[in-house]
Amino acid sequence: MNDFPWLTTLVVLPLLGAVAVMALPRTKGERAATQSDLPQQVALGVSLLTFGVAVVTAFQFDTDASGFQLEETHNWIEAFGAHYALGVDGLGLVLVLLTVILTPVVILASWRDGDRGRWSVNSFFAWMLALEGLAIGTFAATDVFLFYVLFEATLIPIYFLIGGFGGARRSYAAIKFLIFSLLGGLVMLASVVGLYAESAGSDGGPTYLLEELAPIMAAADTDVARWLFVGFFIAFAMKAPMFPVHTWLPDAADEATPGTSVLLVSVLDKIGTFGMIRFCLGLFPEASEWATPVVLVLAVISILYGGLVAIGQRSIPRLIAYTSVSHFGFIVLGIFVMNSQGHVGATLYMFNHGLSTGVLFLVTGFLIARRGSRMIPDFGGVQTVAPVLAGIFLVGGLSSLSLPGLSPFVSEFLVMTGAFVHNWWYAVFAVFGIVLAALYILLMYQRTMTGPVRPGVEGVRDLGVREVAAMAPLLVLIIGLGFFPKPLLDVIEPSVETTLTTVGAEDPAPDVTEADVHAGGSDEEAHAE
Template sequence: MSWTLIALLLLPLVGSVVVAVLRRSDAAAKTAALAFALGELVLAGVTWVAYDPASTDRLQLTSSVEWIPNFGVHLSFGVDGIALVMIALIALLVPVVIGGSWADKLPEGRTAGGFFSLLLVMQTGMVGVFAATDVFLFYVFFEAVLVPMYFLIGRFGGPRRQYAAMKFFLYSLLGGLIMLASVIGLYVTSAETLGKGTFDWATLVEAMRTADTTTQIWLFLGFFIAFAIKAPLVPLHTWLPDAGAEAPVGAGVLLVGVLDKIGTFGFLRYCLPLFPAASKELAPLVLVLAVIGILYGSLLAVGQTDMKRFVAYTSIAHFGFIALGIFAFTTQASTGAVLYMVNHGISTGMLFLVVGMVMSRGGSRLIQDYGGMAKLTPVLGGLFFVAGLSSLALPGTNSFISEFLVLIGSFPTRPVHTVLATLGMVLAALYVLWLYQRVFQGPLRGTALVGVAGGPGAATAPEVGAAREVKDLGKREIAVLAPLVALILVLGVYPKPVLDVITPSVGATLSEVGVTDPVTAQEGK
């Protein structure tokens, strides 16, 4: 029995308690939160080293303890390469978020200790989702992560935080309840097949191979709807723009960088292996939704006036690429989709952070309130540009490798969907460069950056006054963004260490579905 994953679960949970106890002192609470987050990062590194990509074991670092014996429920944990890279992403982003939120102004009556304590609770829940190998335990963590994010949005968010938090909670809760019906259906089906019900993932994968297609489709839909809401896929996406816009920046990074990936991870871990016949039967529908999401999200991003909603809509487009890669059923496309999950967390996480840094200086999240900001904050402008180039998948950045693998892997099996998806790449260049040009280039303008001479009752019309005092990035903010910039560049030219971990698990997943890569004409010769 390996205790590595249990330690990854318990460390941030203990940290959340300690930080909550220290909440009367903001400095002590922040320091403790960062210390626990860095400790989790080190532990994730140890877990990465302990994982063997060459092993034939489907899941590694496993541990299991009985929880509810009468129903065969266990506290079971284990990881494959897909889960491992997501846990590593969580361990990276949480200390970055803590550092980026260090000087945030919180709503009146809220403390830094309360905020950072919720972040650490959130980390425990997310690690549990990716590490659980008991389906019922997965469901518990799937629902549990809603609670800290609900309070992060509802207590620390923007002006419409209560509305956004409730909408996020209700959408996710509804999806979870639908999934619960399928979880119960899995238990009943396994009892009919094996003579005894089980929630063990590996056992269920074997048991469901003999289930008829109709049963698989109904059970698949229960999981799929929950994951499509979480991902989010169009038309189940409408909670994300509101939640992303109203969430505090740190919580927003985890929302779009990690929490949404629970949905796409669920497709790979649960929908495909447990319901292979249903996955192949319904793949055309999912692919249509994926392409619609790419184009719809891109077009809506172009028309946004709110920078945080802009980031949310770009994420909807990116999740369309991930879903396309997963349901194209080729090793290249699925590997690209998993790598996209990691790289999207890095690039969009950084984009959300730099948007937050712009807002902290200008006091507004409206694009029209800015212009020519690079003249005042050249370092911030440069790093914003790097995040934008990664988001549009410029060659040499991390996202390009992901997008390229998805498209080249999807084309042999889904050429029409792939061609339509490439339009999203063109639109991505349009919306990213448009945002950068509006906020950072041209003459200095906008009420967030330029004062106004005159005013109500003045003899003449108001005229643009002098530039406001706006400081460029400080050492702390540069230190927060530096690891993300490094990963954008390193993974853009050398993604092999991550791909080596992902590829065997992707191959095992496709094998469980019963699909093989198409043979090219050259290979046929």
């Protein structure tokens, strides 16, 4: 079974599904509501099939082993030393699973969102499937050149999803997103070329395979490695996004359809934090240590800035977007504190943030479609007329603020623990981000869901069967992983150990000596007497 190309299958299935959806009879515009739902049905079927294959793939993964598993390596461009190489460790597997979980949820929740686009309904769902396949490939790539190609290719589906099916300012939002992403990609391309130059001078010739590049970069000139690190980090910071290169996200989230926002923030943006671990720390350990103080300051600024700005937002999607800037600050903080608690928490945070943000964006989309407005002042008393919608929105909000008993709490607790172990000052400032989260979530819920029913809200109907069915898997995971996160932690921990070994970081030993232990025992005995 392990000889079967599981990862290639996961990449190819959605891409073939996208082609199949585009080949179906076209449905477009207002007529789509009266036409066949075949494009949606085929897209949902392909995404569920991909999910099933991913589950089977996950059972092939050995949680007791470290390093990449389910590897596939084939020569691609020999002159560059580029390979078609795929493999997953715990980090990659967790993000692949997040992708295959969210895609069918988004398709089911977005059943009618393609009707009002400038292009056919077929293209709306085909681009979603294409994004799924490309994202899986990006998380599984173990060749830097292949990763770069897929990294750039993911821009194409999301650009057309925003520009073709978004709101009134969709063209502006799509172009702004593309400019920021392409700029980051160009900076990273310079570092990719630099890796080729470094590896070309080695005994084995040019290569982009991670396992071959790591020892080459370990022996590289310090200044060269640091410049290459900077190129990768800037690209990943833009993708994540982090302060101050985050400004494209609120516009994109405000104009995109809710499903597109979920795929953008919960899946695509995770490539940024994934890349920081896989490439910044994996290839440039010394440079990562060198840059840590600056990165941690930027992470804390992102946490506080995102939270503060979110409080003042009038548009619900923009508010959720700024909360994600704050959440990504927590993830980056966990990555660069360079200890096991922080790293495990950051990786788990990526998965849990995808679930909670997915719930918030999708329920917000249901709400906007019913009310015809995304502005907070236009709401009030929704829980009176649509209690199920309000209840799910509350669970998503409480999950976003990391309420104990819900899955994000575990990851945020681990990140904060790691921050205290590294330097308590960073943790102290990050704590204010937790306070801000309670403010922006609870204030948003109070202003939109509670109080008297405002004019225009009376006609808001509650969620239907399809919409509840779309939300159910996310709610089950949020609650289930809140009480029992062990399955994901077992997958994540070996990859974290490997990364920290590469960086040369070790968890500090407990500040307790053997004499302290004996002294404690003597005190207890004396007290007992």
